Amino acid sequence: MRNSGSQFLRNATIFVVAAGLVIFALSGYMQPLFRTALTPLVTVQGWLSTRFMAVYEFVTVPRDINSLRSQNQALESEVAGLQAQIIELEQQLREAQVLYALLDFARSSPESQYVAAAVIGRDPSPFLHYVIIDHGSDDGLRHGMPVITDQGLVGRIDALTATAARVQLITDPGSTVNVRLESTRTEAQITGSVTGEITLGLVSPDTTLQPGELVLTSGLGGGYPPDLLIGQVVSIRSASTDLFQSGSIQSVVDFSALQAVLIITNFRPVDISPLIPSTP
Amino acid sequence: MGFLAAFPVLIVALMLQLAIFSRLPLLHGTADLMLVVLVSWALQERVRSAWVWTLIGGLLVTLVSGLPFYTPVFGYLIATGLARMLRRQVWQTPILAMFVTVFTTTLIYHALSLGMLQIAGRGLPLIDSLTLITLPSVLLNLMLALPVYTLITDLAHWINPAEIA
Numbered sequence: 001m002r003n004s005g006s007q008f009l010r011n012a013t014i015f016v017v018a019a020g021l022v023i024f025a026l027s028g029y030m031q032p033l034f035r036t037a038l039t040p041l042v043t044v045q046g047w048l049s050t051r052f053m054a055v056y057e058f059v060t061v062p063r064d065i066n067s068l069r070s071q072n073q074a075l076e077s078e079v080a081g082l083q084a085q086i087i088e089l090e091q092q093l094r095e096a097q098v099l100y101a102l103l104d105f106a107r108s109s110p111e112s113q114y115v116a117a118a119v120i121g122r123d124p125s126p127f128l129h130y131v132i133i134d135h136g137s138d139d140g141l142r143h144g145m146p147v148i149t150d151q152g153l154v155g156r157i158d159a160l161t162a163t164a165a166r167v168q169l170i171t172d173p174g175s176t177v178n179v180r181l182e183s184t185r186t187e188a189q190i191t192g193s194v195t196g197e198i199t200l201g202l203v204s205p206d207t208t209l210q211p212g213e214l215v216l217t218s219g220l221g222g223g224y225p226p227d228l229l230i231g232q233v234v235s236i237r238s239a240s241t242d243l244f245q246s247g248s249i250q251s252v253v254d255f256s257a258l259q260a261v262l263i264i265t266n267f268r269p270v271d272i273s274p275l276i277p278s279t280p
Numbered sequence: 281m282g283f284l285a286a287f288p289v290l291i292v293a294l295m296l297q298l299a300i301f302s303r304l305p306l307l308h309g310t311a312d313l314m315l316v317v318l319v320s321w322a323l324q325e326r327v328r329s330a331w332v333w334t335l336i337g338g339l340l341v342t343l344v345s346g347l348p349f350y351t352p353v354f355g356y357l358i359a360t361g362l363a364r365m366l367r368r369q370v371w372q373t374p375i376l377a378m379f380v381t382v383f384t385t386t387l388i389y390h391a392l393s394l395g396m397l398q399i400a401g402r403g404l405p406l407i408d409s410l411t412l413i414t415l416p417s418v419l420l421n422l423m424l425a426l427p428v429y430t431l432i433t434d435l436a437h438w439i440n441p442a443e444i445a
Contacts, residue, residue, distance in 0.1 A: 120299065121302065121344070122298060123346055124314065124344065124345050126302075126305065126417055127404060127409065128345070128346045128347065132344060158346060166344065166346060173402050173403075194404045195308055196308065
Protein backbone atom coordinates (compact mmCIF):
# COMPACT_ATOMS: atom_id res chain seq x y z
CA MET A 1 0.00 0.00 0.00
CA ARG A 2 2.88 2.29 0.91
CA ASN A 3 4.64 1.25 -2.30
CA SER A 4 1.68 2.08 -4.53
CA GLY A 5 1.36 5.50 -2.81
CA SER A 6 4.99 6.47 -3.38
CA GLN A 7 4.82 5.26 -7.01
CA PHE A 8 1.79 7.45 -7.62
CA LEU A 9 3.62 10.37 -6.05
CA ARG A 10 6.63 9.73 -8.29
CA ASN A 11 4.50 9.48 -11.44
CA ALA A 12 2.66 12.62 -10.54
CA THR A 13 5.93 14.45 -10.00
CA ILE A 14 7.22 13.29 -13.39
CA PHE A 15 4.00 14.34 -15.04
CA VAL A 16 4.05 17.74 -13.37
CA VAL A 17 7.73 18.27 -14.36
CA ALA A 18 7.05 17.10 -17.93
CA ALA A 19 3.98 19.28 -18.21
CA GLY A 20 5.97 22.16 -16.81
CA LEU A 21 8.72 21.60 -19.34
CA VAL A 22 6.20 21.44 -22.18
CA ILE A 23 4.53 24.62 -20.98
CA PHE A 24 7.94 26.31 -20.64
CA ALA A 25 8.94 25.07 -24.13
CA LEU A 26 5.70 26.24 -25.71
CA SER A 27 5.97 29.57 -24.01
CA GLY A 28 9.56 30.03 -25.39
CA TYR A 29 11.38 29.99 -22.14
CA MET A 30 13.36 26.86 -23.20
CA GLN A 31 14.89 28.36 -26.40
CA PRO A 32 18.32 29.27 -24.91
CA LEU A 33 18.54 25.82 -23.45
CA PHE A 34 17.62 24.16 -26.75
CA ARG A 35 20.10 26.36 -28.66
CA THR A 36 22.89 25.47 -26.33
CA ALA A 37 22.08 21.79 -26.53
CA LEU A 38 21.48 21.63 -30.35
CA THR A 39 24.53 23.57 -31.57
CA PRO A 40 27.05 20.81 -30.90
CA LEU A 41 24.58 18.28 -32.25
CA VAL A 42 24.23 20.17 -35.52
CA THR A 43 28.00 20.52 -35.76
CA VAL A 44 28.47 16.82 -35.24
CA GLN A 45 25.68 16.08 -37.72
CA GLY A 46 27.34 18.30 -40.33
CA TRP A 47 30.73 16.65 -39.80
CA LEU A 48 29.16 13.23 -40.08
CA SER A 49 27.23 14.12 -43.21
CA THR A 50 30.33 15.59 -44.90
CA ARG A 51 32.38 12.50 -44.15
CA PHE A 52 29.62 10.26 -45.37
CA MET A 53 29.33 12.14 -48.64
CA ALA A 54 33.09 11.95 -49.07
CA VAL A 55 33.00 8.20 -48.61
CA TYR A 56 29.97 7.96 -50.93
CA GLU A 57 31.71 9.91 -53.66
CA PHE A 58 34.85 7.87 -53.25
CA VAL A 59 32.82 4.73 -53.83
CA THR A 60 30.79 6.06 -56.76
CA VAL A 61 33.50 8.16 -58.59
CA PRO A 62 35.00 5.32 -60.67
CA ARG A 63 31.68 4.92 -62.46
CA ASP A 64 31.57 8.68 -63.16
CA ILE A 65 35.16 8.74 -64.55
CA ASN A 66 34.30 6.03 -67.03
CA SER A 67 31.22 7.85 -68.17
CA LEU A 68 33.15 11.14 -68.29
CA ARG A 69 35.90 9.53 -70.33
CA SER A 70 33.43 8.17 -72.85
CA GLN A 71 31.70 11.56 -72.97
CA ASN A 72 35.05 13.26 -73.42
CA GLN A 73 35.99 10.97 -76.28
CA ALA A 74 32.67 11.61 -77.98
CA LEU A 75 33.09 15.36 -77.56
CA GLU A 76 36.68 15.27 -78.78
CA SER A 77 35.69 13.39 -81.91
CA GLU A 78 32.86 15.88 -82.43
CA VAL A 79 35.28 18.81 -82.01
CA ALA A 80 37.71 17.20 -84.48
CA GLY A 81 34.90 16.76 -86.98
CA LEU A 82 33.79 20.37 -86.51
CA GLN A 83 37.36 21.64 -86.91
CA ALA A 84 37.69 19.71 -90.17
CA GLN A 85 34.41 21.23 -91.30
CA ILE A 86 35.66 24.72 -90.36
CA ILE A 87 38.87 24.23 -92.37
CA GLU A 88 36.89 22.96 -95.35
CA LEU A 89 34.43 25.85 -95.13
CA GLU A 90 37.24 28.39 -94.78
CA GLN A 91 38.84 26.93 -97.91
CA GLN A 92 35.51 27.13 -99.75
CA LEU A 93 35.06 30.69 -98.49
CA ARG A 94 38.47 31.73 -99.79
CA GLU A 95 37.72 30.16 -103.18
CA ALA A 96 34.31 31.83 -103.24
CA GLN A 97 35.89 35.21 -102.38
CA VAL A 98 38.34 34.84 -105.28
CA LEU A 99 35.54 33.84 -107.64
CA TYR A 100 33.27 36.69 -106.44
CA ALA A 101 36.10 39.16 -107.07
CA LEU A 102 36.59 37.77 -110.58
CA LEU A 103 32.84 37.87 -111.19
CA ASP A 104 32.65 41.50 -110.02
CA PHE A 105 35.50 42.37 -112.34
CA ALA A 106 33.84 40.58 -115.27
CA ARG A 107 30.57 42.44 -114.59
CA SER A 108 32.37 45.78 -114.41
CA SER A 109 34.01 45.16 -117.79
CA PRO A 110 31.19 43.76 -119.93
CA GLU A 111 32.92 44.62 -123.20
CA SER A 112 35.13 41.55 -122.84
CA GLN A 113 34.13 37.91 -122.70
CA TYR A 114 35.79 35.83 -120.03
CA VAL A 115 36.41 32.23 -119.13
CA ALA A 116 37.35 31.59 -115.51
CA ALA A 117 39.95 28.92 -114.78
CA ALA A 118 41.69 27.55 -111.73
CA VAL A 119 45.47 27.45 -111.45
CA ILE A 120 46.39 23.77 -110.98
CA GLY A 121 50.15 23.80 -111.19
CA ARG A 122 53.41 25.57 -111.90
CA ASP A 123 56.14 24.82 -114.40
CA PRO A 124 58.59 22.22 -113.05
CA SER A 125 61.57 24.31 -114.19
CA PRO A 126 62.50 27.04 -111.70
CA PHE A 127 63.98 29.09 -114.57
CA LEU A 128 60.55 29.65 -116.08
CA HIS A 129 57.45 31.41 -114.77
CA TYR A 130 54.50 29.50 -116.19
CA VAL A 131 51.31 28.24 -114.56
CA ILE A 132 48.99 25.46 -115.68
CA ILE A 133 45.23 26.16 -115.75
CA ASP A 134 42.35 23.70 -115.88
CA HIS A 135 40.71 24.95 -119.10
CA GLY A 136 41.87 24.32 -122.64
CA SER A 137 40.84 24.49 -126.28
CA ASP A 138 37.56 22.67 -125.55
CA ASP A 139 36.53 25.74 -123.53
CA GLY A 140 37.28 28.13 -126.38
CA LEU A 141 40.78 29.11 -125.30
CA ARG A 142 43.36 29.84 -127.99
CA HIS A 143 47.08 30.51 -128.10
CA GLY A 144 48.02 34.06 -127.11
CA MET A 145 44.81 34.98 -125.30
CA PRO A 146 45.43 37.41 -122.40
CA VAL A 147 45.06 36.13 -118.86
CA ILE A 148 44.09 38.48 -116.05
CA THR A 149 42.73 38.59 -112.51
CA ASP A 150 40.45 41.19 -110.98
CA GLN A 151 43.65 43.02 -109.98
CA GLY A 152 45.47 43.17 -113.28
CA LEU A 153 47.41 41.44 -116.04
CA VAL A 154 48.77 37.95 -115.38
CA GLY A 155 50.15 36.85 -118.76
CA ARG A 156 49.00 35.03 -121.85
CA ILE A 157 48.33 31.51 -123.03
CA ASP A 158 51.47 29.87 -124.32
CA ALA A 159 50.39 26.28 -125.01
CA LEU A 160 47.13 24.34 -125.01
CA THR A 161 45.66 20.91 -124.77
CA ALA A 162 41.96 20.10 -124.97
CA THR A 163 41.45 20.44 -121.22
CA ALA A 164 44.40 22.45 -119.90
CA ALA A 165 46.61 25.34 -120.87
CA ARG A 166 50.00 26.74 -119.95
CA VAL A 167 50.14 30.46 -119.20
CA GLN A 168 53.31 32.48 -119.54
CA LEU A 169 53.35 35.01 -116.69
CA ILE A 170 54.55 38.55 -117.28
CA THR A 171 57.31 37.80 -114.74
CA ASP A 172 58.81 35.12 -117.04
CA PRO A 173 62.22 36.07 -118.41
CA GLY A 174 60.90 35.51 -121.95
CA SER A 175 57.89 37.80 -121.50
CA THR A 176 57.79 41.28 -123.04
CA VAL A 177 54.77 43.59 -122.84
CA ASN A 178 54.32 46.98 -124.44
CA VAL A 179 53.04 49.38 -121.80
CA ARG A 180 51.93 52.94 -121.27
CA LEU A 181 52.61 55.12 -118.24
CA GLU A 182 49.28 56.45 -117.07
CA SER A 183 49.99 60.09 -116.26
CA THR A 184 52.47 60.91 -119.00
CA ARG A 185 50.96 58.52 -121.57
CA THR A 186 54.51 57.55 -122.54
CA GLU A 187 55.06 54.24 -124.28
CA ALA A 188 57.54 51.80 -122.76
CA GLN A 189 58.18 48.11 -122.41
CA ILE A 190 58.33 45.68 -119.48
CA THR A 191 60.25 42.43 -119.31
CA GLY A 192 60.28 39.66 -116.76
CA SER A 193 63.33 38.13 -115.17
CA VAL A 194 64.56 34.86 -113.76
CA THR A 195 63.87 36.11 -110.22
CA GLY A 196 60.33 37.20 -111.09
CA GLU A 197 61.06 40.93 -110.97
CA ILE A 198 59.51 43.10 -113.67
CA THR A 199 61.74 45.67 -115.32
CA LEU A 200 60.48 48.76 -117.06
CA GLY A 201 62.59 49.77 -120.06
CA LEU A 202 62.70 51.85 -123.22
CA VAL A 203 61.34 54.93 -121.42
CA SER A 204 62.25 58.08 -123.28
CA PRO A 205 64.81 60.23 -121.39
CA ASP A 206 62.51 63.24 -121.90
CA THR A 207 59.84 61.64 -119.74
CA THR A 208 59.64 62.58 -116.08
CA LEU A 209 59.33 59.24 -114.40
CA GLN A 210 57.94 59.21 -110.86
CA PRO A 211 57.71 56.34 -108.38
CA GLY A 212 54.10 55.30 -107.92
CA GLU A 213 53.23 55.87 -111.55
CA LEU A 214 50.68 53.36 -112.81
CA VAL A 215 51.66 51.11 -115.69
CA LEU A 216 49.02 49.83 -118.14
CA THR A 217 49.16 47.80 -121.31
CA SER A 218 49.39 50.00 -124.40
CA GLY A 219 47.93 47.56 -126.91
CA LEU A 220 50.83 48.21 -129.28
CA GLY A 221 52.05 45.14 -131.10
CA GLY A 222 48.69 43.46 -130.82
CA GLY A 223 49.78 41.04 -128.13
CA TYR A 224 47.53 42.41 -125.36
CA PRO A 225 44.44 44.60 -125.27
CA PRO A 226 45.06 48.17 -124.08
CA ASP A 227 44.49 49.57 -120.58
CA LEU A 228 45.00 46.43 -118.52
CA LEU A 229 46.60 47.37 -115.21
CA ILE A 230 50.04 45.87 -114.60
CA GLY A 231 51.45 47.64 -111.56
CA GLN A 232 53.28 50.74 -110.48
CA VAL A 233 56.79 52.06 -110.76
CA VAL A 234 58.76 51.56 -107.55
CA SER A 235 62.25 52.65 -108.55
CA ILE A 236 63.88 54.47 -111.42
CA ARG A 237 67.32 54.04 -112.96
CA SER A 238 68.43 56.83 -115.20
CA ALA A 239 71.82 58.17 -116.18
CA SER A 240 72.70 61.00 -118.49
CA THR A 241 74.65 58.64 -120.74
CA ASP A 242 71.79 56.14 -121.12
CA LEU A 243 69.64 56.12 -124.23
CA PHE A 244 66.58 55.20 -122.21
CA GLN A 245 65.40 55.33 -118.62
CA SER A 246 64.54 52.13 -116.83
CA GLY A 247 62.94 51.12 -113.56
CA SER A 248 61.36 48.39 -111.49
CA ILE A 249 57.66 47.58 -111.45
CA GLN A 250 55.69 46.27 -108.51
CA SER A 251 52.95 44.11 -110.01
CA VAL A 252 49.43 44.42 -108.63
CA VAL A 253 49.03 40.65 -108.92
CA ASP A 254 50.51 38.35 -106.28
CA PHE A 255 51.91 35.67 -108.57
CA SER A 256 52.89 33.38 -105.70
CA ALA A 257 49.25 33.05 -104.59
CA LEU A 258 47.43 32.73 -107.92
CA GLN A 259 44.35 30.57 -107.46
CA ALA A 260 41.96 31.54 -110.24
CA VAL A 261 42.29 33.63 -113.39
CA LEU A 262 40.14 35.02 -116.19
CA ILE A 263 40.96 34.51 -119.85
CA ILE A 264 39.73 37.18 -122.26
CA THR A 265 38.31 35.05 -125.05
CA ASN A 266 37.14 37.77 -127.44
CA PHE A 267 40.64 39.15 -127.89
CA ARG A 268 42.72 37.56 -130.61
CA PRO A 269 46.38 38.57 -130.60
CA VAL A 270 47.78 39.90 -133.84
CA ASP A 271 50.90 38.28 -135.20
CA ILE A 272 52.94 41.15 -136.60
CA SER A 273 56.14 39.17 -137.05
CA PRO A 274 55.73 38.98 -140.87
CA LEU A 275 55.63 42.79 -140.93
CA ILE A 276 58.92 43.18 -139.08
CA PRO A 277 61.78 43.39 -141.54
CA SER A 278 64.39 40.71 -140.97
CA THR A 279 67.89 41.94 -140.25
CA PRO A 280 70.51 40.67 -142.72
CA MET B 281 56.25 -5.19 -115.67
CA GLY B 282 59.02 -2.73 -114.75
CA PHE B 283 58.23 -0.21 -117.43
CA LEU B 284 54.47 -0.49 -116.90
CA ALA B 285 54.91 0.70 -113.33
CA ALA B 286 56.57 3.82 -114.73
CA PHE B 287 53.29 5.33 -115.83
CA PRO B 288 51.48 5.53 -112.46
CA VAL B 289 54.63 6.31 -110.48
CA LEU B 290 55.91 9.03 -112.81
CA ILE B 291 52.46 10.56 -113.36
CA VAL B 292 51.99 10.82 -109.59
CA ALA B 293 55.49 12.31 -109.28
CA LEU B 294 54.67 14.86 -111.99
CA MET B 295 51.38 15.81 -110.34
CA LEU B 296 53.12 16.27 -106.98
CA GLN B 297 55.80 18.32 -108.71
CA LEU B 298 53.32 20.67 -110.42
CA ALA B 299 50.95 21.06 -107.50
CA ILE B 300 53.31 21.08 -104.51
CA PHE B 301 57.05 21.10 -105.07
CA SER B 302 57.02 23.85 -107.72
CA ARG B 303 55.06 26.01 -105.27
CA LEU B 304 57.57 25.61 -102.42
CA PRO B 305 60.58 27.63 -103.47
CA LEU B 306 63.75 28.17 -101.52
CA LEU B 307 64.88 31.61 -102.68
CA HIS B 308 63.89 30.97 -106.32
CA GLY B 309 64.92 27.34 -106.57
CA THR B 310 62.53 24.39 -106.39
CA ALA B 311 62.97 20.68 -105.87
CA ASP B 312 62.83 18.42 -108.94
CA LEU B 313 60.96 15.34 -107.76
CA MET B 314 61.03 13.71 -111.20
CA LEU B 315 64.82 13.94 -111.37
CA VAL B 316 65.21 12.47 -107.88
CA VAL B 317 62.78 9.63 -108.65
CA LEU B 318 64.51 8.76 -111.93
CA VAL B 319 67.96 8.84 -110.32
CA SER B 320 66.73 6.65 -107.44
CA TRP B 321 65.26 4.16 -109.90
CA ALA B 322 68.44 4.09 -112.00
CA LEU B 323 70.52 3.32 -108.89
CA GLN B 324 68.51 0.20 -108.03
CA GLU B 325 70.48 -2.96 -108.68
CA ARG B 326 67.68 -5.20 -109.93
CA VAL B 327 66.11 -2.59 -112.19
CA ARG B 328 66.42 -3.18 -115.94
CA SER B 329 63.99 -0.51 -117.14
CA ALA B 330 65.77 2.66 -116.02
CA TRP B 331 66.18 4.06 -119.55
CA VAL B 332 62.51 3.48 -120.38
CA TRP B 333 61.50 5.20 -117.14
CA THR B 334 63.77 8.11 -118.03
CA LEU B 335 62.26 8.50 -121.48
CA ILE B 336 58.71 8.40 -120.09
CA GLY B 337 59.56 10.85 -117.28
CA GLY B 338 61.35 13.19 -119.66
CA LEU B 339 58.46 13.20 -122.11
CA LEU B 340 55.93 13.82 -119.34
CA VAL B 341 57.87 16.84 -118.07
CA THR B 342 58.40 18.09 -121.63
CA LEU B 343 54.64 17.94 -122.11
CA VAL B 344 53.95 20.43 -119.30
CA SER B 345 57.13 22.49 -119.14
CA GLY B 346 58.05 25.51 -121.17
CA LEU B 347 61.67 24.36 -121.50
CA PRO B 348 62.57 24.18 -125.21
CA PHE B 349 64.07 21.42 -127.39
CA TYR B 350 63.08 18.45 -125.22
CA THR B 351 65.55 19.61 -122.59
CA PRO B 352 64.01 17.45 -119.81
CA VAL B 353 64.42 14.28 -121.92
CA PHE B 354 68.11 14.94 -122.57
CA GLY B 355 68.73 16.17 -119.04
CA TYR B 356 67.16 13.09 -117.46
CA LEU B 357 68.96 10.74 -119.88
CA ILE B 358 72.28 12.26 -118.80
CA ALA B 359 71.21 11.89 -115.15
CA THR B 360 70.31 8.23 -115.63
CA GLY B 361 73.59 7.54 -117.46
CA LEU B 362 75.56 9.11 -114.63
CA ALA B 363 73.54 7.19 -112.02
CA ARG B 364 74.14 3.85 -113.78
CA MET B 365 77.84 4.64 -114.00
CA LEU B 366 78.08 5.65 -110.33
CA ARG B 367 76.12 2.60 -109.27
CA ARG B 368 78.92 0.42 -110.56
CA GLN B 369 81.61 2.61 -108.99
CA VAL B 370 80.16 3.03 -105.49
CA TRP B 371 77.84 0.04 -105.36
CA GLN B 372 78.66 -0.77 -101.74
CA THR B 373 77.17 2.49 -100.46
CA PRO B 374 74.13 3.18 -102.65
CA ILE B 375 72.94 6.06 -100.48
CA LEU B 376 76.26 7.83 -101.02
CA ALA B 377 75.88 7.22 -104.73
CA MET B 378 72.37 8.69 -104.47
CA PHE B 379 73.58 11.92 -102.86
CA VAL B 380 76.51 12.27 -105.26
CA THR B 381 74.29 11.61 -108.28
CA VAL B 382 71.53 13.99 -107.18
CA PHE B 383 74.08 16.74 -106.50
CA THR B 384 75.87 16.27 -109.83
CA THR B 385 72.84 15.70 -112.02
CA THR B 386 71.01 18.74 -110.63
CA LEU B 387 73.98 20.91 -111.59
CA ILE B 388 74.20 19.30 -115.03
CA TYR B 389 70.45 19.53 -115.63
CA HIS B 390 70.37 23.20 -114.67
CA ALA B 391 73.42 23.94 -116.83
CA LEU B 392 71.67 22.21 -119.74
CA SER B 393 68.44 24.17 -119.10
CA LEU B 394 70.35 27.45 -118.99
CA GLY B 395 72.20 26.57 -122.20
CA MET B 396 69.01 25.63 -124.03
CA LEU B 397 67.23 28.78 -122.86
CA GLN B 398 70.22 30.80 -124.02
CA ILE B 399 69.98 29.16 -127.46
CA ALA B 400 66.22 29.86 -127.46
CA GLY B 401 66.99 33.55 -127.06
CA ARG B 402 66.33 34.07 -123.37
CA GLY B 403 69.46 35.50 -121.89
CA LEU B 404 69.44 34.57 -118.23
CA PRO B 405 71.96 36.09 -115.81
CA LEU B 406 74.41 33.34 -114.91
CA ILE B 407 75.33 34.45 -111.38
CA ASP B 408 71.72 35.07 -110.34
CA SER B 409 70.67 31.75 -111.83
CA LEU B 410 73.42 29.92 -109.96
CA THR B 411 72.99 31.58 -106.57
CA LEU B 412 69.24 32.09 -106.49
CA ILE B 413 68.01 29.02 -108.38
CA THR B 414 70.56 26.26 -108.87
CA LEU B 415 72.17 26.09 -105.42
CA PRO B 416 68.83 26.22 -103.52
CA SER B 417 67.48 23.58 -105.92
CA VAL B 418 70.49 21.36 -105.20
CA LEU B 419 69.81 21.67 -101.49
CA LEU B 420 66.10 20.85 -101.88
CA ASN B 421 66.88 17.85 -104.11
CA LEU B 422 69.39 16.56 -101.55
CA MET B 423 66.73 16.88 -98.84
CA LEU B 424 64.35 14.85 -101.00
CA ALA B 425 66.98 12.26 -101.88
CA LEU B 426 66.81 10.08 -98.77
CA PRO B 427 63.00 9.65 -98.45
CA VAL B 428 62.55 9.19 -102.19
CA TYR B 429 65.40 6.67 -102.34
CA THR B 430 63.81 4.67 -99.51
CA LEU B 431 60.42 4.62 -101.21
CA ILE B 432 61.84 3.77 -104.63
CA THR B 433 63.99 0.98 -103.14
CA ASP B 434 60.88 -0.59 -101.61
CA LEU B 435 59.06 -0.21 -104.93
CA ALA B 436 61.95 -1.77 -106.84
CA HIS B 437 62.06 -4.74 -104.45
CA TRP B 438 58.31 -5.16 -104.81
CA ILE B 439 58.38 -5.02 -108.61
CA ASN B 440 61.59 -7.04 -108.99
CA PRO B 441 61.66 -9.57 -106.14
CA ALA B 442 64.94 -11.40 -105.49
CA GLU B 443 65.25 -14.67 -107.38
CA ILE B 444 65.65 -17.71 -105.14
CA ALA B 445 68.11 -20.20 -106.61
